[in-house]
Amino acid sequence: MANDKSLVQLLFIGAAGTVTGSKTLLQTHKHKLLIDCGLFQGSKSERKLNKLKKLPFNPSELDGIILTHGHLDHSGFLPVLVKKGFTGPVYATTPSRDITGVILQDSAHIQEEDAREANRKRSEGSKPLKPLYRQKHVNRTMDLFQTYGDNEWVQLDDDVRFRFHKSGHILGSALVELEVEGHRFVFSGDLGQREPLILDGPTTLPEADYIIMEATYGDKLHDNSVSPYQALEEVVKHTFEKGGNLVIPSFAVERAQEIILILNNLMDEKSIPALPIYLDSPMGSGITEIFQRHRDWHNLSEAECDSLTKNVHIIGSFEETLNVLNADGPKSKIIIAGSGMATGGRVLYYLKQLVGDSKNTVLLVGHQAAGTRGHQLSSGAATTEIEGEEFEVKAEISQIGSLSAHADQGDLLWWLGKFERPPKRVFLNHGEEAATRALKKLIEDTYHFPVTVAERNRIYPL
Numbered sequence: 193m194a195n196d197k198s199l200v201q202l203l204f205i206g207a208a209g210t211v212t213g214s215k216t217l218l219q220t221h222k223h224k225l226l227i228d229c230g231l232f233q234g235s236k237s238e239r240k241l242n243k244l245k246k247l248p249f250n251p252s253e254l255d256g257i258i259l260t261h262g263h264l265d266h267s268g269f270l271p272v273l274v275k276k277g278f279t280g281p282v283y284a285t286t287p288s289r290d291i292t293g294v295i296l297q298d299s300a301h302i303q304e305e306d307a308r309e310a311n312r313k314r315s316e317g318s319k320p321l322k323p324l325y326r327q328k329h330v331n332r333t334m335d336l337f338q339t340y341g342d343n344e345w346v347q348l349d350d351d352v353r354f355r356f357h358k359s360g361h362i363l364g365s366a367l368v369e370l371e372v373e374g375h376r377f378v379f380s381g382d383l384g385q386r387e388p389l390i391l392d393g394p395t396t397l398p399e400a401d402y403i404i405m406e407a408t409y410g411d412k413l414h415d416n417s418v419s420p421y422q423a424l425e426e427v428v429k430h431t432f433e434k435g436g437n438l439v440i441p442s443f444a445v446e447r448a449q450e451i452i453l454i455l456n457n458l459m460d461e462k463s464i465p466a467l468p469i470y471l472d473s474p475m476g477s478g479i480t481e482i483f484q485r486h487r488d489w490h491n492l493s494e495a496e497c498d499s500l501t502k503n504v505h506i507i508g509s510f511e512e513t514l515n516v517l518n519a520d521g522p523k524s525k526i527i528i529a530g531s532g533m534a535t536g537g538r539v540l541y542y543l544k545q546l547v548g549d550s551k552n553t554v555l556l557v558g559h560q561a562a563g564t565r566g567h568q569l570s571s572g573a574a575t576t577e578i579e580g581e582e583f584e585v586k587a588e589i590s591q592i593g594s595l596s597a598h599a600d601q602g603d604l605l606w607w608l609g610k611f612e613r614p615p616k617r618v619f620l621n622h623g624e625e626a627a628t629r630a631l632k633k634l635i636e637d638t639y640h641f642p643v644t645v646a647e648r649n650r651i652y653p654l
């Protein structure tokens with residue numbers, strides 16, 4: 193039985209039927225590798241999955257974890273596995289390790305705060321809730337990282353080797369080409385657009401036996417009718433003419449840097465007035481430093497890379513936040529603050545101050561998921577409740593659809609079409625049901641490849 197190839201199997205533990213909690217177990221008679229180790233972040237029932245006592249594998253038996261990129265939904269469960277006995281290596285690109293470090297520290301902080309808050313509200317005498325993990329577990333996790341460059345083979349033993357290829361999603365993000373006991377797998381991780389703003393597009397590969405592919409935008413095309421440059425130019429000019437402030441809720445990774453780059457370029461060419469830019473996101477400034485450390489991993493020129501901090505006021509403490517709107521200088525200010533869908537973070541402070549005045553503009557960037565405040569605002573809500581207080585929405589609400597870190601349906605199909613020989617099977621994960629269903633049909637109709645939509649906790653023998 194030792195050579196029975198059917199003993200290779202895949203198990204999708206997360207990001208099956210949903211876009212968070214990415215974890216895929218690849219198991220043979222000799223090996224157990226986990227590809228990504230993400231936190232579930234969606235609905236309450238989904239987040240509950242982070243707290244399951246029993247995992248479908250024993251963390252201490254894993255040979256290693258291969259990380260495609262640093263986003264929380266791909267890396268945020270690592271400290272839980274470390275708590276449960278995982279001591280093996282975590283393989284990642286160098287920027288991914290650095291981004292993961294910033295993201296996990298922030299995540300541990302939030303877990304600790306949430307547990308404290310929940311315990312404060314609990315009746316006396318009830319057993320205190322523990323955070324999912326703490327700072328010390330993050331520190332132990334970071335000690336396990338082994339980092340590699342783009343395109344560099346990593347030989348684990350006679351039967352297993354893999355390498356990372358740039359995937360165009362965020363800084364350091366990679367797809368994984370993995371050979372195990374004669375089978376070649378490609379795990380796409382999250383794929384970027386074909387032509388991202390500041391990165392190389394996703395690497396295409398000629399062949400694979402099995403392709404495990406994300407389907408986040410499997411049923412959607414991005415609205416690229418207005419370029420992000422045009423959109424930002426119009427919004428900034430208009431807000432300046434009104435004498436108001438522009439507040440941009442933004443993700444800390446990639447999005448904040450893209451917006452700063454565009455604003456600086458527009459100011460350099462004098463297309464918009466030179467207004468002060470504030471980046472109020474402690475995590476965002478950490479990520480900007482990582483951009484400046486890893487210049488091989490993006491397309492910014494030296495000058496552009498330096499400008500990510502040069503013309504930007506970086507706000508650290510909340511005391512500084514309180515001073516931003518009254519700071520000297522032009523009346524109009526541009527404020528970029530987390531979180532990206534205005535569900536929490538520093539941006540709430542600015543919304544409270546600014547959303548009630550029609551002079552101001554709130555610019556939403558990228559997809560705003562249903563149920564978020566960003567979505568509510570983009571749908572034209574007349575009021576919004578922030579931290580228990582009701583606010584009238586009088587500020588102008590604008591939106592840019594074209595800045596996305598994800599490949600859309602056309603990009604996904606293009607990437608898959610670059611394989612020169614048909615794979616034995618394509619597995620679709622990391623997508624809501626409608627997205628995976630639409631993409632499966634499109635792939636079958638276009639390329640006639642066999643496609644399986646991954647189901648959570650189902651074992652697929654190969």
Ligand SMILES: [Zn+2]
Nearest residue numbers: 261263361382
């Ligand atoms: Zn991602």
